[in-house]
Amino acid sequence: MLLTRDGIKDIDKWRHAGIKLPNYDVEKVAEKTKQNPTWLHFGAGNIFRGFIALLQQNLLDKGLSKTGIIAVESYDYEIIEKIYVPYDNLSLLVIMHADGTLEVEVIGSISDKILADPLxxxxxxxxNIFANPSLQIVSFTITEKAYNLKDFSGEYIKEVKEDIENGPEKPHGLMAKIVSLIYTRYLKGQYPIALLSLDNFSGNGERLFSSIKTITEEWVKKGFIEGKFLDYLTNPAKVSFPLSMIDKIVPRPSEEIKKKLEDLGIEKMDIIKTGKNTIIAPFVNAEKIHYLVIEDKFPNGRPPLEEAGVIFTDKETVEKVERMKVTTCLNPLHTTLAIFGCLLNYNTIADEMRDPCLKKLVEKIGYEEGLPVVVHPGVLDPKEFLREVIEVRFPNPYMPDTPQRIATDTSQKMAIRFGETIKSYKQREDLNVTDLKYIPFVIAGWCRYLMGVDDEGKAMTLSPDPLLEDLKSHVSKIKLGDVDSIQDNLKPILSNEHIFGLNLYEVGLGEKIENYFKELIIGPGAVRRTLEKYLENVNIYRKNY
Ligand SMILES: NC(=O)C1=CN([C@@H]2O[C@H](COP(=O)(O)OP(=O)(O)OC[C@H]3O[C@@H](n4cnc5c(N)ncnc54)[C@H](O)[C@@H]3O)[C@@H](O)[C@H]2O)C=CC1
Ligand SMILES: O=P(O)(O)OC[C@H]1O[C@](O)(CO)[C@@H](O)[C@@H]1O
Incomplete structure (x- = not known):
């Protein structure tokens, strides 16, 4: 069986293999999308194909929408060449249940693909699509770093500097490309549009707005674009930047799943790693559970995604639910497991959850240090959400999710995942920031991870991170087994407000982290011993709401 538009016409074969097919005519939908584009999505990677495209597929299946999504790739063109073109934009979604059963579905809601390259x-x-009044949504899953305009030291990054100098004709970075494209829409008729970030960090819509506004202001200053464009961009009745909270664990494609699909008779399921490090395949493997909460601010209308389970609500509620997930109940625990999983040579997050010390560590961070600062968002219950994460989602033995994947870009995530809780402790009169034990311990663990040596003392490969070289340059002077070599080498990291959102020494945690770190570098095996020291004989207290 071939995963192509022709291939899926052999309906009986696919059904016989137990694979669900789209309940609509994929080609007709693609044709209608061409005439009437409503939804463009930037970032043609795994979460898009495993979650966003599934939502639109649900609407198409139910006859609640007539058009598909157009995938746009602005960064890693190999994804389109190798994973979209040969499969006519179709993908296979493989849901992995905790009992080992697989649910496989052909996703046909991606109607076209475009390379966002001015050349x-x-x-x-x-x-032309941006100039079309029918366009309602431009959404993004482009990773957190793609929104950054400035580097570590607060200076524009080189590509952004060049984009600012060169103007809207031939932009390189995605933020500049978006301004250029929205400007086209403005010139054509000032049509309304929603720019929807679906990336996994706090205030995602606001950050998108801020980056786009910054480029716009620079171009207005240089006379590349007219000043009135700023009025359009900052008028929410014309251009909106809804906030969102997105949650579905979509690990990188696994060899085991590839083999299972091949056993079902599906050909050409190879996994690739692109030159830009995207690991992607014609299939996406994911968990069944997911949550998407979006601020309902769509000036040109939107598909009825609530019929596919999306929660639309007001800004304050999205902020609360997003804080609940990203700063407390899921992502800090994920990053904790990523760091210690790499150090202790675990292959999957699920395996780590069977390690009593690691399970207690995430319980301590979630129930005891995180939950007290969570404001109940109403639409989801934090304690139940946390329970589901710890008891159901992370331990799913069939999810091939690796600590190394989650460890990617950790420097970009620290401020949100741990810095926010530290800030809350600082602000709250009834809480004392220096009472925090486990969050500082994880930060120390991250510094230990950055040494690039596992707990056995063997060299380990660190996951990609835009600040990796800089960070490594500080810890490279520290030696495993030589506690005194720490000297002042952690200071530039722990005091960096760009990384943690605050200076950890100024809040009274810097020395505590250094002390944990010293314990972690005593020698090979020290990570395991320190975990046991602080977690083996402790109880977990679960806050009641
Ligand atoms: N995988 C997951 O479980 C979830 C991911 N997300 C969000 O989606 C993001 C992407 O995740 P995946 O699709 O799984 O990753 P992926 O590696 O499969 O795809 C990443 C996508 O981002 C694009 N990209 C990377 N750097 C870029 C840049 N500088 N400029 C423009 N585009 C850039 C890539 O070209 C690719 O299309 C995550 O960082 C997260 O914020 C949200 C919820 C779940
Ligand atoms: O650490 P990252 O790259 O944001 O990925 C975190 C993982 O957890 C999630 O937050 C689950 O929703 C997803 O974004 C992803 O599977």
Whole structure:
């Protein structure tokens, strides 16, 4: 069986293999999408194909929408060449249940693909879509770093500097490309549009707005674009930047799942790693559980995604639910497992959850240090959400999720995942920031991880991170087994407000982290011994709401 538009016409074969097919005519939907584009999505990677495209597929299946999504890739063109083109934009979604059963579905809701490159013909096509009044949503899953305009030291990064100098004709970075494209829409008729970040960090819509506004202001200053464009961009009745909270664990494609699909008779299921490090396949493996909460601010309308389970609500509620997930009940625990999982050579997050010390560590961080500062968002219950994460989602033995994947870009995540809780402790009169024990311990663990040596003392490969070289340059002077070599080498990291959102010494945690770190570098095996020291004989207290 071939995963192509022709291939899926052999309906009986697919059904016989137990694979669900789209309940609509994929080609007709693609044709309608061409005439009437409503939804563009930037970032054609795994979560898009495993979650966002599934939502639209649900609507198409139920006859509640007539058009698909157009995938746009602005960064890693190999994804389109190798994973979209050969499969006619179709993908296979493989849901992995905790009992080992698989649910496989062909996703046909991605109706077209475009390379957002001003040097290619596709750029004209993209501009035309942006100029089309029918366009309602431009969404993004482009990773957190793609929104950054400035580097570590607060200076514009090189590509952004060049984009600012060169103007809207041939932008390189995605933020500049978006300004250029929205400007086209403005010139064509000032049509309304929602720019929806679905990336996994606090205030995602606001950060998107801020980056786009910054580039716009620079171009207005330089006379590349007219000042009135700023009025359009900052008018929420014209251009909106809804906040969102997105939650579905979509690990990288696994060899085991590839083999299972091949055993079902599906050909060409190879997993690739692109030159830009995207690990992607014609299939996406994911968990069944997911949550998407979006601020309901769509000036040009939107598909009825509530019928596919999306919760639409007001800004304050999204903020609360997002804080609940990203700063307390899921992502800090994930990052904790990532760091210690790499150090202790675990292959999956699920395996780590069977390690009593690691399970207690995430329980301590979630129930005891995180939950007290969570404001109940109403639409989801924090304690139940946390329970589901710890008892159901992370331990799913069939989820091939690796600590190394979650450890990617940790420097970009620290401020949100741990810094926010530290800030809350600082602000709250009834809480004392220096009472925090386990969050500082994880930060020490991250510094230990950055040494690039596992707990056995063997060299380990660190996951990609935009600050890796800088961070490594500080810890490279520290030696495993030589506690005195710490000297002042952690100071530049722990005092960096860009990384943690605050200076950890100023809040009284810097020395505590250094002390934990010293314990972690005593020698090989010290990570395990320190975990046991602080977690083996402790009880967990669960706050009641
Ligand atoms: N995988 C998951 O479980 C979930 C991911 N997300 C969000 O989606 C993001 C992407 O995740 P995946 O799709 O799984 O990763 P992926 O590695 O499969 O895809 C990443 C996508 O981002 C694009 N990208 C990376 N750097 C970029 C840059 N500088 N400029 C423009 N585009 C860039 C890539 O080209 C690719 O399309 C995550 O960082 C997270 O914020 C949200 C919820 C779940
Ligand atoms: O640490 P990252 O790269 O944001 O990934 C975190 C993982 O957890 C999630 O937050 C689950 O929703 C997803 O974003 C992803 O599976």
């Amino acid at each position: 290619r013909e596709d750029w004209v096509k993209l501009k």
